[in-house]
Amino acid sequence: MLINTPETVVADALRGMAAAHPDLDVDVTARIVVRRDARSGGRVGVVSGGGSGHEPLHAGFVGHGMLSAACAGEVFTSPVPDQMLKAATAVDAGRGVLFVVKNYTGDVLNFDMAAELAEDEGLRIEQVLVDDDVAVADSLYTAGRRGTGATLFVEKIAGAAAEEGAPLERVSALARQVVESSRSFGVALAPCTTPAKGTPTFELPAGELELGVGIHGEPGRERRPMMTSREIAEAAVAAVLDDLAQSGPAAGPVLALVNGMGATPLLELYGFHAEVARILAERDVPVARALVGNYVTSLDMAGCSVSLCRVDDELLRLWDAPVQTAALRWGR
Amino acid sequence: MLINTPETVVADALRGMAAAHPDLDVDVTARIVVRRDARSGGRVGVVSGGGSGHEPLHAGFVGHGMLSAACAGEVFTSPVPDQMLKAATAVDAGRGVLFVVKNYTGDVLNFDMAAELAEDEGLRIEQVLVDDDVAVADSLYTAGRRGTGATLFVEKIAGAAAEEGAPLERVSALARQVVESSRSFGVALAPCTTPAKGTPTFELPAGELELGVGIHGEPGRERRPMMTSREIAEAAVAAVLDDLAQSGPAAGPVLALVNGMGATPLLELYGFHAEVARILAERDVPVARALVGNYVTSLDMAGCSVSLCRVDDELLRLWDAPVQTAALRWGR
Numbered sequence: 066m067l068i069n070t071p072e073t074v075v076a077d078a079l080r081g082m083a084a085a086h087p088d089l090d091v092d093v094t095a096r097i098v099v100r101r102d103a104r105s106g107g108r109v110g111v112v113s114g115g116g117s118g119h120e121p122l123h124a125g126f127v128g129h130g131m132l133s134a135a136c137a138g139e140v141f142t143s144p145v146p147d148q149m150l151k152a153a154t155a156v157d158a159g160r161g162v163l164f165v166v167k168n169y170t171g172d173v174l175n176f177d178m179a180a181e182l183a184e185d186e187g188l189r190i191e192q193v194l195v196d197d198d199v200a201v202a203d204s205l206y207t208a209g210r211r212g213t214g215a216t217l218f219v220e221k222i223a224g225a226a227a228e229e230g231a232p233l234e235r236v237s238a239l240a241r242q243v244v245e246s247s248r249s250f251g252v253a254l255a256p257c258t259t260p261a262k263g264t265p266t267f268e269l270p271a272g273e274l275e276l277g278v279g280i281h282g283e284p285g286r287e288r289r290p291m292m293t294s295r296e297i298a299e300a301a302v303a304a305v306l307d308d309l310a311q312s313g314p315a316a317g318p319v320l321a322l323v324n325g326m327g328a329t330p331l332l333e334l335y336g337f338h339a340e341v342a343r344i345l346a347e348r349d350v351p352v353a354r355a356l357v358g359n360y361v362t363s364l365d366m367a368g369c370s371v372s373l374c375r376v377d378d379e380l381l382r383l384w385d386a387p388v389q390t391a392a393l394r395w396g397r
Numbered sequence: 398m399l400i401n402t403p404e405t406v407v408a409d410a411l412r413g414m415a416a417a418h419p420d421l422d423v424d425v426t427a428r429i430v431v432r433r434d435a436r437s438g439g440r441v442g443v444v445s446g447g448g449s450g451h452e453p454l455h456a457g458f459v460g461h462g463m464l465s466a467a468c469a470g471e472v473f474t475s476p477v478p479d480q481m482l483k484a485a486t487a488v489d490a491g492r493g494v495l496f497v498v499k500n501y502t503g504d505v506l507n508f509d510m511a512a513e514l515a516e517d518e519g520l521r522i523e524q525v526l527v528d529d530d531v532a533v534a535d536s537l538y539t540a541g542r543r544g545t546g547a548t549l550f551v552e553k554i555a556g557a558a559a560e561e562g563a564p565l566e567r568v569s570a571l572a573r574q575v576v577e578s579s580r581s582f583g584v585a586l587a588p589c590t591t592p593a594k595g596t597p598t599f600e601l602p603a604g605e606l607e608l609g610v611g612i613h614g615e616p617g618r619e620r621r622p623m624m625t626s627r628e629i630a631e632a633a634v635a636a637v638l639d640d641l642a643q644s645g646p647a648a649g650p651v652l653a654l655v656n657g658m659g660a661t662p663l664l665e666l667y668g669f670h671a672e673v674a675r676i677l678a679e680r681d682v683p684v685a686r687a688l689v690g691n692y693v694t695s696l697d698m699a700g701c702s703v704s705l706c707r708v709d710d711e712l713l714r715l716w717d718a719p720v721q722t723a724a725l726r727w728g729r
Contacts, residue, residue: 067586067665067701069625069672077626077668081655084674085667085687120663140664254399293401294409323413328660330696331452332472333399335417336409340401342416355417358724359691364662365699369399392690394726 071260075117075137082124086391089127095151096144098124099134103156109227109236110134110156113165113220114149115172116141118259118364119280122216125392131224132390133162140259140364141281143171149179153188161189161233163240165219167212168196191233193240195219197249197372199308200277200285211279214324214361214372215247218384221393225386239383243374248308250301251285251370253278253326257363276300280326280363280370294333298340301371306348314375318353320384321345321373325359326366334358337369353381360392403592407449407469414456418723421459427483428476430456431466435488441559441568442466442488445497445552446481447504448473450591450696451612454548457724463556464722465494472591472696473613475503481511485520493521493565495572497551499544500528523569527551529581529704531640532609532617543611546656546693546704547579550716553725557718571715575706580640582633583617583702585610585658589695608632612658612695612702626665630672633703638680646707650685652716653677653705657691658698666690669701685713692724 068074076093083091090099103110113123114136123135133156138144153162162183166176173194180190197215204211223240231239253275256265267282269275274292277285292300309315323338325331338357345352353376361370376384387396400406408425415423422431435442445455446468455467465488470476485494494515498508505526512522529547536543555572563571585607588597599614601607606624609617624632641647655670657663670689677684685708693702708716719728 067626067629067661067669067699069627069668074664074668077671078664079667080671081667081669081674081689083671084684085655085670085689117664118662120667125663294399295401297399323417327662328697328699329399330450330659330694331457331691332406332410332449332696335411335413335452336401336406337399337413338417339409339412339415342413352416357413357417359663362662364664365660367399367660367697389727395721 066260068260074260075139079137095148096137097134097148097152098127099152099155100127103133104158107158107160108230109160109233110153110162111165111220111224111227112149112152112156112162114144115167116143119362121392122361126220126390128390130228130386130388131393132220140261143169143175146175146179146182149176150182153183153190157188161191163223163233163236164190164192165216165223165240166192166194167216168194168209169206170208189233191237193219193237193244195244197244197247198279199248199250199304204279204283206281206283213251213280214249214322214370215244215374217322217360218247218320218374219243221388222380222383225383243380246314247372247374248305248313249370249372250304251278251280251368252276252297252301253282253366253368255328255367257282257327257366259364278368280361282363282366294337295340298337298344302341302344305371305373309375317375317377318351319373319375321352321355323357324361324370324372326368327359327362328365328367329369331358334369341371354384398592400592406592407471411469427480428469429466429480429484430459431484431487432459435465436490439490439492440562441492441565442485442494443497443556443559444481444484444488444494446476447499448475451694453724454693458552458722460722462560462718462720463725464552472593475501475507478507478511478514481508482514485515485522489520493523495555495565495568496522496524497548497555497572498524498526499548500526500541501538502540521565523565525551525569525572525576527576529579530611531580531582531636536611536615538613538615545583545612546581546654546702547576547706549654549692550579550652550706551575553720554712554715557715560718575712578646579704579706580637580645581702581704582636583610583612583700584608584629584633585614585698585700587660587699588614589659589698591696610700612693614695614698626669627672630669630676634673634676637703637705641707649707649709650683651705651707653684653687655689656693656702656704658700659691659694660697660699661701663690666701673703686716
């Protein structure tokens with residue numbers, strides 16, 4: 066691993082972000098990354114955070130048109146309420162703050178506590194819970210579905226609405242609409258290794274894959290002998306579309322995210338996207354926009370996930386709105 | 398691996414690029430990616446290409462303000478002259494075309510042949526050879542120094558000049574200035590696996606690293622027991638600065654690229670950048686701009702490289718100019 070010590074990995078990365086991105090306010094001690102102009106626009110704040118190891122999520126999405134601030138926990142460990150409170154206070158311009166929370170037990174508890182603390186200080190707080198992963202109902206880290214790739218959709222669209230000056234109720238409602246309209250499914254081809262452990266966090270023999278894996282390597286639906294890119298895409302897209310048909314919007318164009326887990330080459334991710342796009346076309350699902358790359362990662366896990374979000378004209382307009390962050394940039 | 402068959406990896410990826418990026422003209426059969434508006438602006442063409450497996454290089458850099466077209470070879474194998482000729486013809490607007498060539502024997506021969514063919518057809522062609530890797534003088538694939546991370550600097554700055562309407566002589570001269578002002582040094586922590594071979598392309602036992610590795614896993618200067626991020630940064634930055642002091646511009650601010658080889662988490666790359674930035678500050682080398690991420694990769698190799706380019710005001714202005722490609726976007 067390219068590290069100094071397991072204990073300093075998160076602080077070292079934050080020092081690096083501070084050095085690389087002078088437009089971000091990085092508090093290495095408190096482990097929060099704040100957009101430097103967070104309070105100047107009189108906007109609703111959009112704050113997220115979670116365990117480290119999923120970069121660029123979340124700190125890589127702080128900036129114009131997306132997050133106001135992000136809190137970094139230890140690797141695969143929730144940040145603490147004090148961080149979230151500090152972030153909320155740093156970005157609040159009097160119009161309230163939305164917390165975007167991936168559905169993991171620790172994150173949910175800590176963001177809840179932070180919301181109480183912030184409200185005690187007079188801030189208005191709304192929360193949106195992202196639980197897009199259709200693979201399993203409960204898991205090692207979660208009661209209910211896990212929050213994964215759709216977090217990017219929520220942060221982008223809520224951030225765009227906040228940038229335009231929408232009030233807290235509207236930003237929150239849009240974020241919830243994105244959650245209701247989004248589903249994801251992930252696959253691991255090789256496990257990840259945390260700095261603290263130094264060995265793979267789960268067993269996955271060469272030549273096998275885990276269908277429905279979580280972003281911490283939690284078990285999915287099924288362990289299988291290696292499948293082709295085409296077969297994996299069929300399984301993932303079917304899982305996502307079947308679930309959307311049952312409980313989400315059943316029609317309309319989609320945003321498609323083909324997301325790398327960390328160690329799968331971009332060459333392979335694009336090849337996988339070709340299969341995803343073909344399957345969606347065969348099923349008459351128009352792809353309004355596609356994004357291919359490493360956005361919600363699991364350290365050095367090999368594999369990928371597919372996230373789809375059914376969009377109406379308003380969600381698509383907000384998706385297309387300008388964004389300027391370390392990891393996502395367009396239109397400005 | 399996330400593939401269908403080793404034989405279809407490159408074509409599959411190109412189909413995926415076509416699906417994801419409607420602003421690109423992707424010829425899957427000829428394996429060239431062309432900016433859709435390449436000829437409409439009356440600009441000098443900037444064409445590059447090389448073996449696949451280094452994505453987003455080169456096709457991910459095709460677009461406004463950077464490459465006009467890219468040619469994709471098989472994995473780690475040069476494209477052929479017919480591809481380069483076709484790309485040059487597709488982008489030529491009568492003002493000539495610059496070939497950006499990484500210094501590998503196959504690429505050099507094939508681009509030379511393509512230049513002859515293109516000149517026979519009446520095109521004006523200039524070539525710039527990128528040979529930024531200070532690790533070794535000759536290698537398995539190269540006579541002279543290898544071309545690696547600085548290719549991004551060359552393609553960005555030459556592309557920006559072309560976008561502004563600069564003539565071929567000026568675009569070429571700027572590209573050569575970037576080459577003369579840039580140096581790189583790479584480190585492998587784990588080897589890469591090509592789809593065709595299916596097993597690691599070189600031996601690198603766990604707990605060891607290769608200092609000075611090439612982007613195909615070619616041997617570097619030294620095999621060592623694992624070092625800390627800080628120690629690796631010291632070795633890499635020293636190698637680059639020492640070489641620049643001997644044969645390049647010895648003073649002035651730099652563009653700094655901390656580039657992931659593919660499988661090293663972004664969390665670790667940012668931590669590594671913190672060390673690079675600290676060392677440069679200690680040596681009184683101002684960092685004008687920094688870029689951290691996976692840009693010139695080696696499939697799923699773990700490791701990173703450091704590239705520095707000494708810039709004057711004009712190079713920095715061109716670096717900052719708007720760019721809109723799949724993998725690099727800002728300022729527009």
